[in-house]
Amino acid sequence: MPSETISREEFSVLVDRAGLKLxxxxxxxxxxxxxxxxxxxxxxxxxRSRKTEGAHVFHAPMPSADKQSASADTSISKE
Amino acid sequence: MSEIWKLGLAETARLIETREISPVEVVDHYLDRANALNPAVNCYVRIEDDSARASAKVAEAEIMAGRYKGAMHGIPYALKDIIDVAGLPTTNGSRLTLNDIATEDSAVVERLSAAGSILLGKAETQEFAIGGPDFSLPHGPARNPWDLDRFTGGSSSGSGSAVAAATVPLAIGTDTGGSVRTPSAYCGLVGMKPTYGRISRRGITQQAYSLETAGPMTWTVKDNAIALEALAGYDRLDPASADIAPQAWSMAVDMGVKAMKIGLVRNFHEQEPDGFSDEIVSAFELAAKVLKDAGAEIVEVELSPLRHYFAAQRVIMYGEAAAFHEDDFRSNLHLYGPYAIERFLPGFLLTAADYVQASRRRGELIRELKEAMCEVDLLLVVGAVGAAPLIKGIEPGSLLNGTLSANAPFNLTGSPAMIVPTGLNPSGLPLAVQIVGRHFDEFSVYQAAQVIETAVGCRNMYPEITAGKC
Structure with a gap:
């Protein structure tokens, strides 16, 4: 069921928080x-359970191919 | 040839290829119609007479020299005025951007130009692709060619009107919650919202970045498939662009639906008995029978209530749109029209938690749809809430009254979804149905759409204004 209509005072807080001048x-x-x-x-x-995953899962960006090969080169040179 | 407008895109393309007709003849014909009818239907904010004629001469020379580029070569099109063309204003239908000149072509225009297509004009849009039929704005709303007192639907209102009035065989719209599909349904067109990521969004004014896509609006299914072949493709400059090759969708029109399994989503409208007209439900049942008679296996599919899909789509749309318009709403609110203000404001009243809850719901509903579509090839869904309403009935204040949309769920899920006309109601207004496919399976959608179009056989019925009787 929809919530009750908001009071003027309560609605004014929302509008002020949004930085709007209506x-x-x-x-x-x-x-x-x-x-x-x-x-x-x-x-x-x-x-939902507390274990429910969010809709969007953040993945750390993969290293670029250039950096991967540079990293591999460094590793090889150390050996 | 006196009635080129009746040929549609595919047949015009065939005659251009065989040199039975010239792009110059085609463009001149459509320009004459656009200039004659625009005062009544108000579908164009600008008509590019000079550049279109110049481009047509170039196309003609290329074809005569044996450099035919394919089915879109020499075909004129209209472009929703939230899409950039270098050197032209992108007004977004708003006082705020009335004189903003684009410095680069959008990806959509780049692709159509490469295919040899010719920009005929920029089509009226509801303000920032969200407002309503707003007479307070400089251009005012487009009119529905089937009844000039009726709403075209929006927000690709001018695009819908331009094709229905046969001032152009193709218009490009954009769709964030139904903005290609609603005007296609109200104006009696075929309108495709492809899978999210199929068409690059680069150079299109944002409304809600995670929901929107461009899409072709045409008179026939085959015309639409040909257009999508030119529009689709990977663009590394659009972070949402999908690196999946376009298909030969125009071949789908000969394939039929035998061996296809199609799910009828009746619960969307049956759980909202006041939300959809009887005649739009009849259009849905007609399409279901046509597909069954053509050899498809028909099954029932029950999804979560439409209101759940709609709520998540709307909260995401309002939130993303508010972020995009935040600065202007704080400092230039007076420049927006009343419909746009009404439709953007909800986003400013939401909380961050509301947006994240909508995203969580989105994930759940996408999974639900994906599981349902493991069992079927396509879904059939009602196309609109009814036939086109009167413009005067759409006052500011009426847009947030809880009116549902059966188009919005498939922006939420990113699925391909298409409007196909099913004929006219007793008042002579178009009715339509919606076909939904698996992600990136526009091919199956076109197969089923063609079956409906062929069986219904309404493509030789035109609005009176189109036929020149008005």
């Missing part, structure tokens, strides 16, 4: 639509 009509229109935004974000929170 006129009264924009402010009220967006405050009225906020329930739909919360309806979207509520749907994202599905039950």
């Amino acid at each position: 006129d009264e009509a924009q402010f009220e229109a967006m405050r009225g639509s906020y329930v739909h935004i919360r309806a979207l974000t509520d749907l994202l929170r599905v039950p």
Whole structure:
């Protein structure tokens, strides 16, 4: 179920945090639509275990071919 | 030849190759139509009369000298005005960038130019590919050629209108949540959103970088496949570009669907009884029957509710778009139109955790779809929420009212997805269905699309304005 519509004070905090300067009509229109935004974000929170992986897994960039061969050369020269 | 516009891309290409028609004749014909119809349909923000005619003469000379480049040689096209052409403004449909001149060609334009295609004009776009039909902006919205009071859909609104009015046989749109497919559905076109990474995004104004791709919009399936062959390909300058060779997609149109297994995703619309019109559901059922009659095995596939896919797509889109527009929203908000403000603002109200939760949900839903598609070759999904609505019914404030999209899920998953017309409703407005493939399997999508197009047989029905009766 969508969350309740946000109060003026609470919504004002969000707008200030975003660094926006809305006129009264924009402010009220967006405050009225906020329930739909919360309806979207509520749907994202599905039950997950603590071990559930994030969607995107960070991979460290692989060394470039040039650096790999340079590293290999260094290793060989040390031998 | 008096009605070149009825030939479409593939047949025009054949006649150019056999020298039965000249690119000069083709371009002159389409320029005449574009200039005559644009005051009514408002699909172009600029028409390139001089450069198009000059390019046509070059193409003609090349072909006469035996240097024919292939099916796109001498074919005119329109380009959504968020895509760069060196020396021309990329207005993005916004006061903010009204006079921004591009310094380089986009990858899309580079590829089409290399294929010998000819830019006819830049097509109207909803502001920054997200706003609505905004009359407060300098250019105003494109009109739907099937009914000038109707919405084209967006955000590739001018691209849809330009092809439906037959002012050009091909337009390039972009699709972040349905922006190729919705105008294709509303304007009665074939519209392909290829797999994410198939077409380079270089030189296209960003909206939501992890969701968007360019795509061709045409009158027929074969026209579309020919265009994608020219557009697709690896670009090392686009970090999302996929190093996978394009295929001969135009060969798919002769292959049929025998031995294919196609999954019907009914739960998307059945769980939203107020979200989709009866006639768009009938179009879906018609397409399912056509595919079955053509020899495909039809099975039911149930995915998570549409709202779950939609929510993750929207939160990611809003978040990425807000990051892109952050500086301008803080300092130049007054330059945006009301529809764009309304559609960008949600991104500023989200938290970082919201975005990450959407990304986690995205991963889960991609896995779900991938598992489902291990069992089937294609999915069939409703194409739009209904036929094209009246423009006057789309007021600012109506865009965030929870209206769903059955197109958005496949931007979330990066899957190829295509709109195919299924005929007209009793009011003479186009209806359509959506075909979804496995990643990088546009070939199967084109196979099924051609079967539907052939069976429905609606490609000889044109809007009255196109036929010159308006």
